[in-house]
Amino acid sequence: MCEVKVITGTSAAAEAAKLADVDVIAAYPITPQTTCVEKLAEFVANGELDAEYIKVESEHSAMSACIGAAATGARTFTATASQGLALMHEMLFIASGMRLPIVMMVANRALSAPINIWNDHQDSISERDSGWIQIYVEDNQETLDSIIQAYKIAENEDVLLPVMVCLDGFILTHTVEPVTIPKAERVREFLGVYEPKHAYLDPDRPVTQGPVGVPDCYMETRKQVEEAMERAKKVIKEVNEEFAERFKRKYGNGLVEAYNLDKADTVLVAMGSVCGTIKYVIDELKKEGKEVGLLRIRTYRPFPKEDVRELLKDAENIAVLDKNISFGFNKGALGIEMASILKNKKVCNYIVGLGGRDIKIDDIKTIINHVEKAEDDTTLWIGLKE
Amino acid sequence: MQFPREEYFAPGHRGCAGCGAAIVARLLLKVAGKNTIISNATGCLEVMTTPYPETSWRVPWIHTAFENAAATASGIEAAIKALKRKRGKHADKKINVIAIGGDGGTADIGFQALSGAMERGHDILYIMYDNEAYMNTGIQRSSSTPFMAATTTSPAGSKIRGEDRPKKDMTMIMAAHGIPYVATACISYPEDFMRKIKKALSIEGPKFIQVLQPCTTGWGYPPEKTIEIGRLAVETGIFPLYEIENGEFRITYKPAKRKPVREYLKMQKRYRHLTDEDIERIQRYIDEKCKLLGL
Numbered sequence: 001m002c003e004v005k006v007i008t009g010t011s012a013a014a015e016a017a018k019l020a021d022v023d024v025i026a027a028y029p030i031t032p033q034t035t036c037v038e039k040l041a042e043f044v045a046n047g048e049l050d051a052e053y054i055k056v057e058s059e060h061s062a063m064s065a066c067i068g069a070a071a072t073g074a075r076t077f078t079a080t081a082s083q084g085l086a087l088m089h090e091m092l093f094i095a096s097g098m099r100l101p102i103v104m105m106v107a108n109r110a111l112s113a114p115i116n117i118w119n120d121h122q123d124s125i126s127e128r129d130s131g132w133i134q135i136y137v138e139d140n141q142e143t144l145d146s147i148i149q150a151y152k153i154a155e156n157e158d159v160l161l162p163v164m165v166c167l168d169g170f171i172l173t174h175t176v177e178p179v180t181i182p183k184a185e186r187v188r189e190f191l192g193v194y195e196p197k198h199a200y201l202d203p204d205r206p207v208t209q210g211p212v213g214v215p216d217c218y219m220e221t222r223k224q225v226e227e228a229m230e231r232a233k234k235v236i237k238e239v240n241e242e243f244a245e246r247f248k249r250k251y252g253n254g255l256v257e258a259y260n261l262d263k264a265d266t267v268l269v270a271m272g273s274v275c276g277t278i279k280y281v282i283d284e285l286k287k288e289g290k291e292v293g294l295l296r297i298r299t300y301r302p303f304p305k306e307d308v309r310e311l312l313k314d315a316e317n318i319a320v321l322d323k324n325i326s327f328g329f330n331k332g333a334l335g336i337e338m339a340s341i342l343k344n345k346k347v348c349n350y351i352v353g354l355g356g357r358d359i360k361i362d363d364i365k366t367i368i369n370h371v372e373k374a375e376d377d378t379t380l381w382i383g384l385k386e
Numbered sequence: 387m388q389f390p391r392e393e394y395f396a397p398g399h400r401g402c403a404g405c406g407a408a409i410v411a412r413l414l415l416k417v418a419g420k421n422t423i424i425s426n427a428t429g430c431l432e433v434m435t436t437p438y439p440e441t442s443w444r445v446p447w448i449h450t451a452f453e454n455a456a457a458t459a460s461g462i463e464a465a466i467k468a469l470k471r472k473r474g475k476h477a478d479k480k481i482n483v484i485a486i487g488g489d490g491g492t493a494d495i496g497f498q499a500l501s502g503a504m505e506r507g508h509d510i511l512y513i514m515y516d517n518e519a520y521m522n523t524g525i526q527r528s529s530s531t532p533f534m535a536a537t538t539t540s541p542a543g544s545k546i547r548g549e550d551r552p553k554k555d556m557t558m559i560m561a562a563h564g565i566p567y568v569a570t571a572c573i574s575y576p577e578d579f580m581r582k583i584k585k586a587l588s589i590e591g592p593k594f595i596q597v598l599q600p601c602t603t604g605w606g607y608p609p610e611k612t613i614e615i616g617r618l619a620v621e622t623g624i625f626p627l628y629e630i631e632n633g634e635f636r637i638t639y640k641p642a643k644r645k646p647v648r649e650y651l652k653m654q655k656r657y658r659h660l661t662d663e664d665i666e667r668i669q670r671y672i673d674e675k676c677k678l679l680g681l
């Protein structure tokens with residue numbers, strides 16, 4: 001019924017794009033994303049995937065080409081990381097403002113300077129406000145599944161927003177794990193063929209896309225993006241459920257995943273692959289009779305405010321891990337947001353793993369010990385050299 | 387040449403009276419016709435034709451940003467190919483994918499995306515409407531601004547005599563990409579321009595046309611002189627009309643006798659600071675260039 005392959009995260013992403021039967025791929029290399037678009041090039045070269053593969057001259061053009069293709073009614077895919085994502089910045093807003101369901105894999109990597117190819121979340125977090133849905137995955141299976149889900153979410157008429165699926169550079173992109181690959185027909189049944197009903201470029205039905213938005217209408221377009229984000233929460237949950245029914249795998253409720261939360265007073269909140277390490281520590285502590293919980297944020301945008309409030313209502317010590325930093329505020333983005341929605345609770349923030357700094361089991365334990373004793377909402381940089 | 391009656395560029399845009407960019411668009415669509423998709427860079431043409439909810443475009447049209455009309459068009463062209471092949475969509479028609487941008491959006495900030503799109507061999511026509519400066523932001527120099535023309539960022543002062551660099555030769559640079567068709571054109575020679583569009587659209591692969599478009603506001607002349615000034619640009623040899631088809635160069639309009647460049651310069655405020663000596667210098671420069679082209 002399906003096949004299990006032992007593959008890297010970037011291969012899983014490429015397999016997913018193939019299963020989604022994308023029509024147009026625009027590709028520009030950047031470590032640690034490159035192996036994804038290389039794999040896709042192979043698929044196209046071998047006739048395994050029938051798609052137009054545009055070898056663009058930059059990430060700015062990659063996103064521009066995806067916008068052109070999506071606006072013409074094609075299912076599109078691209079992938080990038082770090083400086084490449086930063087170069088796309090301008091076009092990310094245009095993709096969401098034009099309500100185009102583009103799906104992109106982001107191999108999370110630190111931003112320059114100094115140049116650093118290793119993992120943290122600064123690149124995608126810096127695009128937080130671009131109107132893209134952001135999904136942070138924990139492992140390679142989730143990478144594949146999330147990219148398939150991403151098309152279903154993005155193309156939903158209540159949503160029509162682009163989606164980035166973020167996976168940790170090297171930790172996932174270059175690590176092999178067994179990944180179950182569903183049959184192409186089953187994915188086709190799940191996704192259907194992309195048939196845009198809203199504006200798209202067709203000579204039989206001429207429309208003007210991307211006109212001048214005068215002050216009289218601009219604000220409404222922004223509000224529509226916000227409303228679509230809100231509606232996306234429901235759609236993401238439904239897609240997660242339907243995916244679970246068909247493929248027997250699910251990721252929390254789609255927005256968040258709770259791990260050992262019921263009995264725990266101390267809860268860690270995090271995104272991405274570090275959640276795997278945290279789960280391991282939680283299981284170890286459990287054996288010692290100590291209950292610690294994890295709240296994994298899967299979709300950072302739209303932000304699952306309601307779920308977070310509900311799931312953390314009994315938690316006493318909340319430790320938020322951030323692989324990014326908002327300079328001048330000495331907190332990470334997730335830390336700031338958790339504090340803003342959990343006003344009467346102790347929310348400590350831990351800056352971890354910047355530029356590929358290892359996050360060790362002991363670091364997680366240090367965080368747990370610190371948050372339990374902390375008196376107020378401190379920020380701590382973990383793993384810094386003395 | 388028979389001018390098609392259909393108008394796919396609707397009357398009633400918000401451009402300045404006498405705007406040459408509107409003429410570019412109108413002539414372009416007359417030839418390209420219904421089965422056309424336009425990718426328009428940010429600039430005067432885009433702004434004046436699409437203040438929401440109005441539009442001058444009766445063909446599908448998209449604007450994404452300033453520097454990427456060619457990259458956006460690449461995506462459109464690829465999508466059409468994929469949709470035709472995979473789903474039989476648009477199977478019955480040949481769709482003209484046309485990117486259009488000003489000289490700034492083409493020769494400066496959009497240069498990389500344009501070069502990439504041409505080099506990749508996309509089946510698109512790129513039109514550079516050349517008003518020789520950034521007009522939309524209020525007349526700043528571009529690399530296509532001619533030598534000694536005054537703009538707000540290359541003003542004529544007591545020390546510097548306007549733009550201090552010669553006009554970048556975009557058509558020849560595009561020709562160096564080895565694409566099947568490049569040409570220059572001018573709105574004052576509509577038949578020549580339309581013939582070139584028609585020919586370009588009949589060729590598969592990347593095509594580039596640089597069309598000179600006098601701009602009443604940026605150049606400083608009365609609106610009714612747009613066509614006359616364009617004609618003088620060609621008659622003086624300051625903007626020669628030619629095409630290069632599969633590597634073969636051909637002058638498409640040869641003035642019987644070139645007019646003195648002074649006639650052209652004297653009509654425009656952007657050149658009003660020029661002394662006789664300056665004009666002679668420009669004349670010598672033009673003479674040399676024309677000699678090279680056999681004009």
Ligand SMILES: Cc1ncc(C[n+]2csc(CCOP(=O)(O)OP(=O)(O)O)c2C)c(N)n1
Nearest residue numbers: 428429430452488489490491519520521522
């Ligand atoms: C990245 C970016 N930089 C700057 C601008 C501001 N801008 C908009 S149009 C324009 C000039 C356009 O000049 P040109 O391409 O020559 O077209 P024209 O206005 O003359 O029609 C500039 C600088 C922008 N929109 N985007």
Ligand code: SF4
Nearest residue numbers: 401402405430601602
């Ligand atoms: S400034 Fe020039 S190019 Fe722009 S609308 Fe006016 S005449 Fe046309």
